[in-house]
Structures are given as C-alpha cells and as structure tokens.
Amino acid sequence: MTVPDTVASPGGELAKLSPGKRFLVMLSDLWAWLFLVAMILFFVVSVPIVGSATFVTVRNSQNILVAIVPVVLLGLGQTFVIISAGIDLSVGWVMSLASVLSALAIRDSFNAGAPVWLAVILGFFAGTLGGALVGAINGVIIAKLKVPAFIVTLGSSFIVRGMALLMSENTTVIGLPDIRAYGNESVFYYVRGGDQAGFYFLHAPPLATNMLRQLDRILPWPVVVTAVVVGIVMFILHRTQFGRHTYAIGGNLEAARRAGIPVDRRIIAIYALSACTAGVAGFLSTLQYGAGSAVIGDALLLSSIAAVIIGGVSLFGGAGTIMGTVIGSLIIAVLTTGLVMLSVPAFWQFIVVGVVVIVAVLIDQSRDLLIGRNESGSET
C-alpha cells in the first residue's frame, strides 16, 4: 500500500495536530480505562434498580478478581506472542495439561512422603516447566522450521489436549492431599458484623455457619500470585532487552534480523513464556479445586485473546502493553459479572463481549488514521 508521495509528507507528529484531534487521540489512548470506569458506573446505577443487590461490594470485587485470574495469566503470555506478530492457540489446553501435571506431581510426591508444602512447590514447577517445555517446542518449530505460528500452535494444542486426557485418565486427577487452603485462603479477611467483627490476617476466624455470609475475603492468594506474575512480565516487556526485541520482531522482523537480534532464540523464548504463564494458570486452578482437570482451560483461549485485543495489542504485531491486557481482562469480567447481576440471559454476555472486541479494534484503527501513521516503511 505504498503511496509514493511527491510532496514532502508532513510527518505526523502529535504536536502538529489540531487541539481537537489531539484530544480525540488522547481519548482513544485512554478509551479502555474510560470504558471500564463507565461500565462500572453503569452497573452501580443499574444493578440496584433491577434487583436488591449493590454492584460495588468487597465480595463482588474479589470475586471478579478471582474470576479473571486464568484469563489474565493466559493473556499475559499471549501479549508477548501477539506483539511479536505471532499467535498462540495452545494456551488454553496447555493450562489444562499444566493442571494435570501439577496435580500428578502433588499427589505422587505427597504419596511418596513429601510434606504438603513441598508437594505444592513441586506441583508449581511441574505445571510451569511442563508448560514452558511445550511452548519452547512450539517456538523451535516456528522459528527454525518456519511453520506459521497459527498452524504449529493449533496442532500442538490438540497434542497437548490428548496428552492431558491421557495422563489424567478420565479428565480429573483426584486423590490429592488437602491443598485447597493454598488456593482459597486470602491475605486478609474481614468480618462485617457480630462479636467477631474486624480484620483478620491470613486466617479467617472460626465462624458459625450463619455468620459465613458476613465474611469477606480480601486478596485471595491466586490474585496475589497473578499480581506478582503481572509485575514480572511487565518488567520483562517494558524494561528489558528481551521486551524491546519482542517489539522489534513484531514491528519489522527483517530489521530485527539485520540489527543482529538473535530472532530465533527470542521467538522460542516468547512461546515458552506464553506457555509458562498458562502453566501458572493451570497450577492455580489445581490449587483452587484441589484436583487436576484436563478440561479446565478449554473455553479460555478465545477469552484471553479477546482480553488482549480489547487491551490494545495489535494483531499485526509491534504494539501493546501488559496493563492493556489486564484492563482488557477486567472489562470482560466486569461486563459478564454485571450482566449476570442484571439477570441478563447468558447468551447476551457473549454478544456484548464480541461487540466490545470489534469496537476496540475499530477505535485503534481510527486512532492510527487520526495520527496519520504511514505504514509504507514497515512493508518490505
């Protein structure tokens, strides 16, 4: 789409735009935040009108955070992959495999006499390293054998699914020691009323059954773990050479190669990282449910891609942020939770999420038009 311009093109720096346009560009940069805030406001007003519930409660916010843990974790790795102009279709089923692997590691090491905490740590490594291995193999086939990422990860996701079903022997790995404390405990607890009202750290007080409704969990461990992973990958993507190279590979693969970037090694690491964050998601699900499941990640692939896209990562590669992906995940979770509380039938959730994905991409595109990005240089 190279348009040979015969007059000096004016560049297109933001500074040269009219104030009105500059405002629009700023708005489109922030639209995901604004949309999230607007949506929360909408539910705050509408939920009490429809039912008797309130939307913004501690319990609700914590539920939303727990609910988005797998979507965020799958989305984090996917963010790297899509910024590098690739795609990883295997993350959902890698998460399932990781859930099975960590459950097997926990069960077998516990049965061999390991204490529960050690079994859990072994389970973590089984899930994350098992995932990373799958990703690294994906990366080798993509980088060295030049098979398109779409095909490689499509194929490997079926293989991974088969392996997960095979290893779990009937989809669920049971017989684990009681590890749900690790997955379900929170950093803080808050009892809203009664004799025991107040904050509690790490452990909930023993409560009478009728008081359980008064108990709020604040910062459940899976959310804390996810926040730590978010921090780590944010650092990697935005502060390190590896992150810079990820953008360069997605922006102009040939330029990255010519600049001496070890492109193949980077691509292998990117897919390993993607599968590794999916592995964390699988491990956490095993902790939460106290069992391994070979189907736990089935429905999550497309949600995670949707979160990444809503968060502003370009499918053509080269653009996007970790914070965007987190916001994108939040938007999906707030949307579905809010719609449920409005008693909107479930199919509407899908329709609304679909519309949001398309609108998000439209906003990104119109933003580029506004700034007058010329893409001629990126095509070789």
Added chain:
Amino acid sequence: MSDPVLSIRHLTKRFGGLTAVRDVSWDIFPGEVVALLGDNGAGKSTLIKCVAGVHQPSEGEIFFGGQRVQFARPIDSRSAGIETIYQDLALANNLDVPANIFLGREVKRRYFGGLIKTLDERTMRAESQTALDALEIHFPTLTQPIDSLSGGMRQAVAIARAVYWKARLMIMDEPTNNLGVPEQQKVLDLIRKLRDQGVPVILITHTLPDVFAVSDRLMVMHRGRKVTEKQTKNTTTEELVHYMVGALDDTREASTAEAAA
C-alpha cells in the same frame, strides 16, 4: 592517494546458469561518494549484496580495510563496519528513535551483579541526541514511534545509526526514492556530511541529478559488467545514459583495441 577502504577484485557472481556479475574490480577510497549506476538487472544490487554479505561471490575477492573478507551473513559485514541502508530502511517503525539507533545493541544497566539487566533508556536517548546533533538532524521529540516520521526523517535515523556505530563504509540503495524534493535535499546534505566525516558512501541510484549533486566518482554497470568508471565532473548526463543502455562500453573499446594490436 591513500589506501582503498573497499577493494573488489575480479568478482563474479552466478546464479545457476545466469551470470549476474562478471569480473568486476572496483576500489572505494576514504571520504568519497561514489555512485553506482546501471539499468534494472545490470547487476548493481547483486554486486552490493556480495559486499553486504547477503550473497557470496562465486569468484573473486573482497578486501576491506586491507584485509581479505568473506562475509557469510549480513551481520558479519555490519560488524566489520559496512552499513547498508536498503530502501526498506531496516528500521522498526513501531519503536522510537533511540530504540532504533540502538536496535540489537541496547545499552543495559546491571543490577545484582548482572543478574538483572534493564534497558538504560536515559543513556540511549542522550547518545542518540548527540549522534543526531553531530549530523545536524533535528527532531521535535525522540520518544515517538518513528512511523509517525516522514520518509526523509526515517532515512536520517538510519544514517545516524550507521554513523553512531562508526560505519567505515556506507552503502545506500536509492536513498531518495519516494521522497519529496525538500526531503531529497536533506538526504543529499547528509551524504555530504558523511563524506566530510571521512565515511565513504556508495550510492546506488537511478536518479542522475543526485549523481551530479553529490558524487565524486561513479561506476556504470551493464549486463553484469563494469562498463566505465569516471570522475563525475568529467562526464555528462547524456554520456551516462549511453553507458547505462550499453551504447558506450570502455571495456569493449579496450578489447577491440587489444584485438587490433
């Protein structure tokens, strides 16, 4: 005259049965701008790609800085100090100016004894500014993705990158293509500045006015052979066109002269 920076001796490149470059010898000296001319398919690009390590010569030798060199890959020729700026510029358009100048050679800060390394954005920005100032290139801001810059400004980024990394020879493939007239002038100015800093430039071009504007010497290829090599001031557009279409050929005259003798 000082020793040549680049010296090509009897270079031939064949692709199967096709001989793209036939027995070309050529010298480039410090601080000169040399134009490489020829019609499409004359072998200019193939010759240059042999120097840049994209292709390997079938026969002949390349000397760079007095040393015999054999570049297996483009990165080998780059690390030797030969910077080739192709038409697609080899820039990452989604990154800003400093990120492009330091692409693949990022400056890092080390923490915990090198266990954790972060990008040293401040140093890279300051160094980029210095490199751009030295070439009198001015950007309103360095921290925007360069896809918001015009073609000429991106060309300038590529040149600044080469200069910063102490390129000892610059090869530019049609640098003024697709640029507006004021931008073309800026790029030609940059080429003159490179020469003034002692960096020789090989300019591959179809644009004869550019040749007369900046080059000191020129070489014309036709069907894979070098047909003439001249001081730019001793020739005319008309004569060059005759060489480019094959109507004039110094080697042919020499061989007929030999045959006569």
